[in-house]
Amino acid sequence: MEEDDDDDDTINNTTATANKKKRKAKLTTSALLTILKPYFWPHATSTSATLNRVRAISTWLCVLLSKVCSIGAPIFIGKASTALTRLEYGQAMWYSVYYAGARLGSMVFNECQGLLYLFVAQAAFVELSEVTFEHLHSLSLDWHLRKKLGETIRSMDRGIGACDSLMRYLFLYLMPAVGE
Secondary structure (H helix, E strand, O other), rough: HHHHHHHHHHHHHHHHHHHHOOOOOOOOHHHHHHHHHHHHOOOOOOOHHHHHHHHHHHHHHHHHHHHHHHHHHHHHHHHHHHHHOOOOOOHHHHHHHHHHHHHHHHHHHHHHHHHHHHHHHHHHHHHHHHHHHHHHHHHHHHHHHOHHHHHHHHHHHHHHHHHHHHHHHHHHHEEEEEEE
């Protein structure tokens, strides 16, 4: 009778282990934002933290100003065409100049955003790499002996690159375009 109980315990342990392997870790929204925090509010790196934070704020300010200019430009061209239909050529010329200025402003702010974001992304990449490699070095020797470290490091680099792509495309391009 006791042997049957031992067999049941072994089966239950095997089933529990199999269930743990089947479950994948899910990334919650708060965990994702914690990972992406260096892109919004960078920590201190080799340069000062204040400079990186000013760059991050300037990046988002440039995104906002670029979108304001691109939204305002069609208004000016509409007013220019309305002035032309009323034969107000002077007004039409000024509205055309305002339109060209708004379009130029949109492009300039977009380029400034890309230039400023480059420094923010580099600081965030360094920070995420440090956190990742600190975690890797904190793992047990047994873990290192069982895993293929080269594949693990390559996967970690891909993950950090994926964070950068996510920030760039989702928060700097897609969401502002949807808001526009």
